[in-house]
Amino acid sequence: MKTYLYDEEQRRIWVQYKYSRAKTVKQICREAGISRATLYNWINEFPEDVVGKGAGIELPFPEVKHANELVETLQAVPAEIEGSSRYRMLQSALGVVDGDKTIARKIVAVLVKRFTLTVAQACDIVGIDEEVYGYKPRKPEVDDMAVYEALVGLILEDRTRGFTECYELLIARKPSWTRKQIRRVYKERRVFQLRKRVRKVRTSEDGSVIPAATRLYRPGSIWTLGILNATTQSGTPFWIAYIIDTDTTEMLNASAGSGKAAATDIEGFLTLAASENGRPQKLRIPGQPPFNDREITRWAWEQKVVLHTLSANKSENQAEFEKWDAMVKSQLPESGVENLDNIDELIEQWVVR
Template sequence: MKKQRFSETQIASILKQYEGGREALELCREHGISKATLYNWRKKYAGMDSSHIRELKALQDENRRLKQMYAELMLDHQLAKHIISKKVIKPCQKRELAESVIKEQSISVGRACRVIHLQRSLWYYRSGKDDSAIIDKLSSLADRFPTRGFDKYYAIIRIEGNKWARSRVLRVYREMNLCRRRRHKKRLPSRIKEPLQKQLLPNQSYSMDFMSDSLVSGRKLRIFKVVDDCTRESLAVWCDYSITGQKVTEILEQITAERGKPLQVRVDNGPEFTGKAFSEWCSDRSIIIKYIQPGKPMQNAYIERLNRTYREDVLDAYLFESLEELRILSDEWQHGYNHLMPHQSLNNQTPAKAHQSACRGHFI
């Protein structure tokens, strides 16, 4: 049966007839309604005339509309809280944010655009510009001239005959984040791989290296160490907050005053060893500097083995409150290592004993 919609006047008239004494079954048959509908009308609108019923229905509609409006505002508020921490300025950024909100919250495009304040036309707009040639050109220039800026790049582009507008090239330049200066690699001369050679006499070759650690307070420390490649003696373990190339030469000056100068030293490519102070000190004393290849610490294996022992016995075994505490422990460790610790490559002799044997010509 086709559903009918009764007006307020009709409902009031039916209820008035029912209250006047007419049978409910007769009224229901006459107007085509069920007895449940009649009793619901009586429960809601008993004692009301048509104007009162009209006002009640209007209030119910208004209440339903306000509830729907409140629900929509609450949803918009939740979306706003979700995106308020994200800084968006450009329309392309707003479009990306709208895409993520639609995907995560499963809302309509219209609602997302309204909350983010993005025009619907910008949502559907797709640029037809092709900047691939400019991107390739700027990438090649940045790789070739990493320390130059936009003005220099654009001048080169114009010299080569490209007619791209400056504003367009600048826009692509900024989108590629090339305005941030790139850190380029330090250029080192090519290092020749030279295998470790077993030294037959002491004071022929020294190996040197740095280690890092920190105090309990978090302050950084550096440790400079020197080893004799022949006898494996630890010649220096100097700890300080900062060790420059000048300080390295002072420590080596003390060692050479006691033992004599070596023929060569093996070092890595750190700034202390490639600097002017160390290079000139070695050159003035005719000491050959053997640089290992960058990233190849195994080419300086003698000092790396000493580093491991020192770290296990001292750095990993104690917590240091002060620099002086580390220096005392390092001196005690160096004395024990040289005079008490046998070395397998020295036929289980201590480094000090091996030095004495080599000086007498009996070192194997």
């Protein structure tokens, strides 16, 4: 004979809790000590409770000021009144005693925090709109193709534009677009590959053009990739990404940018360095952002380069990158860097061969 941990009345109550949304499935299973499958078996056992939607179950409102008075009012209602009527009476009472919706917002906050309900569910129970509670739904996303075409158009106008500049231009034209969607399209559609990194033409004092710097062409070497974060004299943050030949400890290539370096910036720099210095056999990177992002892993896989991630927790790895950072920092002027153009000129001098 099949035995139950709870009798029929107790199982019915647990089912009513589920359909009254007084408790979540996770809470019911934890408090009753049952599995989700058992709970849904009970729901199939009592189909009439599915229609009743939790008749007789009162919603708890603990830790809310003045809420106990409202609950006591509901307890005086005759038992034959359906639970749905009690909900309407509670909502009506809240509307009378809570004109500015202060209590209602507190009740919604407790329901969301303590009973793991969504804001929409809690507001529906209390009887207020989500806007009254103060919940701001995220902006609706537009079609990805519209964002893609806009990004491509901006980069085709000026191939030196990075994501930050493109984002600022798009937001100025389309304030309703979100940074999250623009960033996602920029990365997933690989729009950054349309960019063209142009080396600035250097001139001497007499005005003659200095030939473009040549790079050491060493295909099959082992690269160590690092980054140095610093600020200009005016306090503007910038970064310098550099590549060291691990065997000879020579600097093969470097690149700089303003703000904080993103994975797409590093990926673009690696692509440029591979074309100028030759594709490496192995790439050694520190195990920290932005190097451990999937863009770098994908670049290494596409280029058939062995990727070696160095743990940032090991003292020997920290000492190695501190040494490379000190080497790059020693190339900067003691008085500080004036602007990014000055950094580009310094980099040209470092890697000229």
